[in-house]
Amino acid sequence: MSAPPPFVIPGGFDPCFSPLGRALRRRTGDRLRAEALQIALLTGAALAGLMGVYAAEAAAGLFGMPSLALAGGLAGASLLAGLGAGVVGRRPRAVVRVGPQAVTVERGREQMRLLYDTMGPPAVVTARRFHRHERRYAAVRPFLGKTATPVLLLRAREGPIAALGLPDEEDRQALRRHVEERVEAAKAPRKGAAWPSPARRPALRCGPCSYQLPKLTMHLRHPAGTGIR
Numbered sequence: 001m002s003a004p005p006p007f008v009i010p011g012g013f014d015p016c017f018s019p020l021g022r023a024l025r026r027r028t029g030d031r032l033r034a035e036a037l038q039i040a041l042l043t044g045a046a047l048a049g050l051m052g053v054y055a056a057e058a059a060a061g062l063f064g065m066p067s068l069a070l071a072g073g074l075a076g077a078s079l080l081a082g083l084g085a086g087v088v089g090r091r092p093r094a095v096v097r098v099g100p101q102a103v104t105v106e107r108g109r110e111q112m113r114l115l116y117d118t119m120g121p122p123a124v125v126t127a128r129r130f131h132r133h134e135r136r137y138a139a140v141r142p143f144l145g146k147t148a149t150p151v152l153l154l155r156a157r158e159g160p161i162a163a164l165g166l167p168d169e170e171d172r173q174a175l176r177r178h179v180e181e182r183v184e185a186a187k188a189p190r191k192g193a194a195w196p197s198p199a200r201r202p203a204l205r206c207g208p209c210s211y212q213l214p215k216l217t218m219h220l221r222h223p224a225g226t227g228i229r
Helices: 019-028 031-063 067-087 127-132 169-187
Strands: 007-009 094-098 102-107 110-115 123-125 140-143 151-155 161-164
Touching: 007 169, 019 031, 019 067, 031 067, 094 169, 102 161, 151 169
Parallel strands: 140 161
Antiparallel strands: 007 094, 094 102, 102 110, 123 151, 151 161
């Protein structure tokens, strides 16, 4: 079974890969927790910037400073800092390789490997269902492209789930077909392999029989003249 060429999921804009998002993901080690902390920090920074503008206007009124220029400068500086640190980020492209024993997904320094003998059948879900259900699970590792494309799920029976957002329908169906063939081949018994011998069953012992045989009497006849009776 020959290996197909690698499948590529293009990168794009993603706030989770901003400097703040990367730092939170390394710090927590949890994708969902890092996203929640990033949203909370950005919301707090926006509120702090807004309150800073009001405070600058109040200080300008007290000290006779030009309030419009000061407030505009503070707002612009906070906006640029927030965009640069917490919002602007680019997701690197992901490469999916179908190997002889496992499928491998690589994205930058991140790598994921799923063995065929530990996988279930792949499934395709809509983007709406994925973002409402599967994306919220901690075991799911998303490798997405465009937001509106269907998502191919590669499931392990016990372990992580790879969510692949291939933008091309033909590539998605081809990858699904290749993975299905290799998963079925990994489950099938090898040709010439001996099946394990069944376990020996314990011997069944019957209880004492209640039926009694009648006593048998054996009469022996001895030849005459031997003196034996």
